Amino acid sequence: DAKTTQPNSMESNEEEPVHLPCNHSTISGTDYIHWYRQLPSQGPEYVIHGLTSNVNNRMASLAIAEDRKSSTLILHRATLRDAAVYYCSANDMRFGAGTRLTVKP
């Protein structure tokens, strides 16, 4: 299983972009990169996933490095509701330790 490394925590100001990094240097060629988030007192929630190309959806963008050893989840304008633990996964449905994002008003 590809191991992921994320910063323990990050802070952002409301309405500013946030770039959440993830390293997955042991990723294999067929492993998708998934991002989920967990809002306080809730179950995890799907954010986005991709294989090689950058991906966009209504929640976020995913930028994948050319060598696929790292990726970045981009929240274009952070809101208070985006405060959560963000999990990056580079294998099938297993999560790393996650990054706790704090959004300041």
Add this chain to the structure above:
Amino acid sequence: EPEVTQTPSHQVTQMGQEVILRCVPISNHLYFYWYRQILGQKVEFLVSFYNNEISEKSEIFDDQFSVERPDGSNFTLKIRSTKLEDSAMYFCASSKTGGPNTEAFFGQGTRLTVV
């Protein structure tokens, strides 16, 4: 919007007792998962289930755990003889197609407290 539902939301049980956690996945989904989250820790994969069989399980999912899809709608996790360290939030998830190129939907969890 369809959602995964879990019951009960909170269960308290005595050490050594059997407990069954219940989940109703989204109706047209075929792949099912259980996770646990010990207080303050990360979400840990337990098991995935497809076509009435376990697809994959983690080292946490030992002989004390079992899963079942007893009918067309429910998906259950049984812990045979609970230990104090089984106290955690347990999340059920389902996905339509399984595999890496898919998204999973999670329930709100069952908080299990073993006393």
